[in-house]
Amino acid sequence: MASQSQDLSSEGTVPKVGRLARRIHGWSWQAFPIGMGTGAVYVTMSGIEDHSPALTSVETVFFFINIALFLLNTTTLLIQAILYPRQAWRLLQDPVKGIFVPLVVLSFATIIIGTINYGVPSGHVSPGFIYALFWVYVTFAILVCFPMLMIWFNKPHDLATFTPAWAFLIFPMMLVGVVGFNVLRVVPAEDPRALGVLLVAYVFQGLGFFVTFFYICIYIIRIMMTGFLDGHQANGAFVACGPPGFTALALINLGKRAQQILPKYKLVSPAAGEIWYASSVMAGLLLFGLAVFFFIFGALPYWFKLHKHLHEILGCWALTFPNVGWIATIRVLGDTFGIEGFFVWHTIMAVLMCIVWLVLFSFTAVAFWKGKIFMAKDEDVIKDMIPEKTRESESETSTIVDSTEKPPHNVHGYNYV
Template sequence: MLPTRRVSDAEPEGTDGQVTWAGRLRHFTWAWFTLTMATGGFATLLSVQPHSFRGLKTIGAVVYIFDLVLFVFLVTSISARFVMYPGSLTKSLRHPSEALFFPTFWLSLPTIIGGMNNYGVAKTGPWLIVTLRVSFWLYCACTLLLAIGQYCYLFMNKTLLVKSMTPSWILPIFPVMLTGTLASILASNQPPDQRLPMIVAGVAAQGLGWTVAVMLYSVCLVRLFEYGLPVPNSRPGMFICVGPPGFTALAIIGMSNALPDNYGYLAAHAGAATALRAFALFTAVFIWMIGFWWFCIALISTVQGCRKMRFTLNWWAMVFPNTGFTISVIDIGNQLESQGIQWVGSIMSILIFIMWLFVICSHANAVRSGRIMMHGQDEDVGED
């Protein structure tokens, strides 16, 4: 049942005094796409398990289809909000908190496109390979424009202060960074003349995303040194900092493995592909430890404040960034042919599943009890 409390005169009220679903839909924010980010990431994680069993691929496909259903539901719901409440789209993109979650819509797309590759290529014709290639280039262009445009807007309007800095400041650069991750998934099924350009674009985009993320790390550290840990409700968002090292590590390993040995530059320079694969592996190991350090900081901070926390949509940060972190462990283990590292990746995958299950149950309970999608409770607070 919906909560009976009347929270705002701005919310439509039913005949029994309850806030209606139409009223609650006003607070359906961009941050809801963290749900499909995490679910799609989990489906991708299931497709790369080093220790598989009969039926795992089917389970992964079911999770992927569930993610597609969720994505359609979220797009429909947020579109309904913008139609029912004219002007709310513009306000959402200008709001100092909610606007930072606009990139989560774009972050949901790589897991959908990558899932098409992982679960669909083997069962369809060449048309899907072409579709994936076109999707890659469209995604690359759109996310580059997003990274430029949103940061320019933030710089010009000066709506964010260092003392209020959260890792969500990294989110606008995250989608273009995942262009490299997407290239690492798609490139191996592409013909050589199309594969190399995708890899070059992926490396460039991954480099942009990683570099900007590292610069924002310094702002985050200054904020932590000067003002201490964020309030308990915001601490799960600290796991966002785990994402750039994890996704960069898996991207450079995946792209190096997809290099066409006998095409173009690589054909003219014997041994270049082998050297690049070795370089990618040890670079991935080098930066993985940065992600582990941030993981430990985020974990300790979250556990320390967990008794004072209530559910917010940034809890999904405990899943999505950690899926990339876990896949990077699996990829490193595969490259080094280390059973020990692969088992660590498998154990981490089980923990990811447990966390995904916990957060999705908490999410559903928060909607039922009115702790989110209510006036003053969401990322759009103050918008109306």
């Protein structure tokens, strides 16, 4: 293959590579937002007040689509790592595509939530298995986030190109609180394991939120310097909705579980459960307002700043999953305060989420079919197919050939021929 590549390159042509090989080589971690956007649909729909069996069936379809996309992405990236290890390592170190690596953990989180929603009530999954999945998720988040943070922060980055999407590096740890309160829906308060889940969920939710809040502060500084995000970065403005939205959702729900769990074990004080719940609702309201502000702040200039290019469609999936947190919080606030308007607002946003998913999925399918996304060039595939030693020897040979073609010259009294 190396000799064939060298011969054809000397003739000025590039050998053709199979379409499947170009797909595998061109796959990237940016594929996971598609699954997360699909998960956003059933997570949002599951909170609709008037919940019919038909609606549950539709949610289940989206749940299995999400699982299929997760398996497709992980399998393709694994094959890529085996066949083209240089490309796989290049993606991990890429300052843009590398920030999407932790999204594999977030995709796993949506699958856990879907399993709780549809697997446990049907009796196919036990609460004990869900408890084990919680610790698998926590371990998975730590093992992915910390190495990626070390790789990413090992190089300097330009503040003028900052986007809230850089916070993806810490998102999986922030979502421990969201996964935790969903686990506590099926693990009863009387179970001793519930206390451990509650405390760990609070710790990681606080860790994730405050670190991502630092990113949001940098985002405000960035737009003060350069104005609103434009081009493909305009999608990243919606990522700023994620930390306050998901933290509001987690705090209110964890506070509600603390209201039941803490009195069971007579911890802190007799009124600790009530105090935790009341303070969580107040903090949740504050963060909910911030999330809605960032949504409006990103939506108003969005259409005018976005570049309508089909090859940038993957970035548009940021319209879906970062907004799930504050949209789901609308339903929780409706339950908390008994205000019907919250339920209507939540239903409207759930319908809009479905419409956005349908539009994005259609454009993504067209972009995939036309080769605008997940399609490498022939020369890039061939370059990574040639062993490193062969490439080095070819480079040395070409250098010798070039030097022999040049006329002899004298440098410091020596003839270099």
